[in-house]
Amino acid sequence: MADLDFTIHGKPGEIAAATFREAIGNAVGLLREFDSAISGKSLGSLRWYVSRLHSNGSLTVGFSSKAKKPSRAKQPHDYSPAITDTFMSGLDVLETKGILPPYLSEQGLQKAELLSGLIGRNGASGFRFSYAHQSVDVTSKTNENVRHLLPITRVAIGSVEGKLEAINLHHKPRFIVYHSITKKAVTCEFNEAELLDDIKRCLGKRVVVSGELKKNVNGDTLRVKMDAIRVIGEAITKDRFADISGLGEPSFTGFETTEDYLRNIRG
Numbered sequence: 001m002a003d004l005d006f007t008i009h010g011k012p013g014e015i016a017a018a019t020f021r022e023a024i025g026n027a028v029g030l031l032r033e034f035d036s037a038i039s040g041k042s043l044g045s046l047r048w049y050v051s052r053l054h055s056n057g058s059l060t061v062g063f064s065s066k067a068k069k070p071s072r073a074k075q076p077h078d079y080s081p082a083i084t085d086t087f088m089s090g091l092d093v094l095e096t097k098g099i100l101p102p103y104l105s106e107q108g109l110q111k112a113e114l115l116s117g118l119i120g121r122n123g124a125s126g127f128r129f130s131y132a133h134q135s136v137d138v139t140s141k142t143n144e145n146v147r148h149l150l151p152i153t154r155v156a157i158g159s160v161e162g163k164l165e166a167i168n169l170h171h172k173p174r175f176i177v178y179h180s181i182t183k184k185a186v187t188c189e190f191n192e193a194e195l196l197d198d199i200k201r202c203l204g205k206r207v208v209v210s211g212e213l214k215k216n217v218n219g220d221t222l223r224v225k226m227d228a229i230r231v232i233g234e235a236i237t238k239d240r241f242a243d244i245s246g247l248g249e250p251s252f253t254g255f256e257t258t259e260d261y262l263r264n265i266r267g
Contacts, residue, residue: 001065002080003051004031005130008059015059016122023124024061026115030108031063034087037103037178037185039079040204042166044068046080084131091129091136098145099218102183105176106222109150116143152214152222159210160186160221161232164202175199177209190226198229206232 006027008015032044039045045068052062065084067076090101094112104112118124119140127138162177173192176185188209190199208230214223 001067001078002046002084002131004048004063004065004084005128006061006063007128007130008061008124009126009128010058010123012055012057012059014123019118019122019124020059023115023118023127026111026118027127027129028063029111030091030115031083031087033105033108033111034090034103035079035083036166037105037176037183038083038086039077040165042168045076046083088129088131088134088136091138091142094145095137095139095142098141098148100149100184100216100220103178103185105185106150106187108185109146109222112138113143113146113150116140116146119143149216149218149220150222151216153217154215154219156213156215157211158213159208160188160213160224161208162186162206164199164205164207164209164229167196167199167203177207180206184220186221186224188224188226188229195226195229202229202231208232 006024008020008023028048031046031048035044035046036042046065047068048063048065050061051064052060054060054062065080067078067080070076086103090104091112093099093101094104100109115127116138119126119138126140129136129138160177160179162179165176165178167173167175169192172189173196174187174189176187178185186209188211190196209224209226210229211227212225213221214225215221
């Protein structure tokens with residue numbers, strides 16, 4: 001279990017009810033984003049409950065987490081300390097360094113933009129999260145940094161490598177790959193009808209995802225329009241390699257065979 005305080009700075013009586021509701025919703029949405037990354041469960045492993053409400057010049061909501069009970073009769077694993085620690089450090093990186101933190105996907109950045117975008121509107125002047133004797137402020141600087149990180153500024157053909165976590169089929173089918181070293185999140189969009197079976201086979205494994213990479217101003221790959229996927233360590237046949245790399249495509253080789261194309265460019 002984790003106890004987390006969320007403070008909305010502003011004068012009581014001036015903070016609009018709609019702002020209060022949106023702030024709470026985006027805060028819990030961000031917690032779920034980090035939860036999904038660490039627990040590997042698309043809907044998260046924790047439920048957050050309101051443990052207390054307090055007003056002392058600002059509004060403070062105390063949250064307490066409880067691990068969701070698994071479908072089978074066994075004790076649920078409590079990821080809450082790791083989730084809350086990573087959540088706090090991720091928000092601090094966004095506020096103070098203005099770079100993409102580990103585990104935060106493009107969708108998570110959008111939630112951070114929505115939360116920080118409430119500052120200066122309808123009575124909210126800022127936010128603070130407090131957990132285990134540490135605090136992180138969310139200010140207009142967070143909003144400025146997120147708005148710098150979100151736009152796609154460059155598109156390239158390439159691949160990303162990492163661990164494939166939970167698949168999400170709501171709206172646009174996608175899954176997230178987390179880099180094994182940096183833990184940065186890349187959202188991979190795919191054609192459900194063509195690729196879902198391959199993706200299910202790769203769930204929980206380290207993979208290479210190939211396709212069209214969408215990058216931000218810092219060069220972070222936020223999103224991939226996926227063409228192919230393979231598990232790291234699996235043997236690749238000649239035909240499979242052509243599918244992944246694009247070398248077998250006429251638009252790439254100029255209608256030559258792969259062997260002739262490679263022979264020509266090598267002189």
